[in-house]
Amino acid sequence: MGKPSVRTQLLKGTTPLLVLTVLRDGELYGYEIAQRIRERSGGAFAPSEGALYPALHALEAEGALQADWRESDRGPRRRYYCITPHGGALLAEHERAWAEFSIGVGRTLGEPGRG
């Protein structure tokens, strides 16, 4: 196995934030979540599919998501995820942390130019 790319490493810690963000708009199943993230990022990135399901199950175990098996309009029954109130609070916390983090990273990256 090769060394993970920089993008993969950057995405690693943001998967819960991205998942909670797309689920804020409504319930989705796993594949849809990956697609929605890809769409909303303009195709710039999507979480590793191998990391997506463990993240979903971990958030469910934490009580941030609730999952239900439901018959889908097309095809077999699927496992839909929706965000819980605890998940909403967690998302707000993640957003605050990300904002602070991205500002900090931006400042750090901008320092050489300013000098």
Add this chain to the structure above:
Amino acid sequence: MGSLLLAMVAGLAIPVLYRLYRHVRTTAQAGPPFPDSETNDVSDKDLPDKARVYLTAVDARLEMPDWLRADIYTELSDHLRDSIAAIESEGLDADRAAGEALARLGSPEDLASQMRRAHQTPRRLLAGAAGGIIQTGVGFIYGLFAASLLGVLVAIFATLLVTSLMKAPIGFVAGLLPSFSTDSTDLATNSVVTDLLLCVAAAIAARRGAQAFADSSRRAPSRVAPFWGIAGAAILALLALFVVDAQQSWLSVFVELMIPVAFAAGALVRVDRGIALPWGRVALAGVVISIVGGVGFIGATGVSSSNVTAEAVEITPLLAQFDRVAPWWQETRPTFEGSASACCGGEAHESVTLDGAFLSSFHDIRFELWRAVPWPGAPAGNELGLYTVDESYAAPIRIAPAQRADGTLTASFDLRRYRSNHWLIFLTATGPDGRRYRLSGMPDDFHSSFSGTVWDWLTASD
């Protein structure tokens, strides 16, 4: 009328037992069964072979309860189906699309490992342990209830069999068997019955607890069951060895030590697949046990009651055997008021009344406790309970100076820590000629039960 009533009770108890068994099984195996491709519970037939191989590889590494594995398998199947279709729509052929979809999911080892980390959290481990303990308690109560009902059923069946249907043939068979006897007043028999019930309860409790532990901690039953079974068995073994105080015999000690074994077996034997009992064989075993029990019962208690009376038995040879304790001072005819509180574990209290003037010519008056065995010269069955001193021992096991108050002599012996059950207590004293005599012809005989833990029994003297 009594038999009819017993049969009615048995008839009512059978459906109750069955319902209980079904309830224990269904509640202990919560969650849907794992989808079996043979039964097509989860349709993965439309997936390419390499995708199914991948899913099987992930599943084999999950080490989770069946119902959770089923959920994950289905969810990943759905994902792969969507992913392959989407990649195919981009122009790749089916085989390459499947390879690309699997590559996006990463290695089965990594995915399974991350899934385990997501589910098998320390918090769930604690919850599983708590749930397992609670369900072990519930299972123990269920198991004890079921075992008691089963015991009553077997007892009723055996009684009916022995007293009405099979008495003559069983009695005939029992008469051909070597003579063996058990004392129906032996309190250790109660311990054996109780321990047998506890064995059944322990097995059911362990099974229920292990399955609850696995379910709540999201671990495979086969993974947690060894820990659960060994930890529980160790605790039960310690309790049995050092804590639980009961009337004991070799049989009761053996059965009591089987309780932790039953617990371990309940947790370990096919815990993730259930046990399908062959009811026909169980019923056959029940009949065999009842017949063997009936034979044992008749053999132990005798198939006929004789009319032997104490007056009709010539006991002079028995009295002569007591001379090995001390010769009898012929003039004495004391009044014995001995009692043995066998129900309390074998405390023997002896009280003897003798004429004070007579006693003044004796000194060093004492009670001697001797081990006893059934007198071989007694009529068949020894229904009169005649015992003689055990010739394996040359001296009394205990000696207690007589406590004297007027003409009454008393002494107490604690018999709780002796494996022997039968005892003779002699009153002896040194006579005017300096020799020791026994002051009664017939000694008092006592029956005791060993009372203590298994460890006490194993380390006790005979």
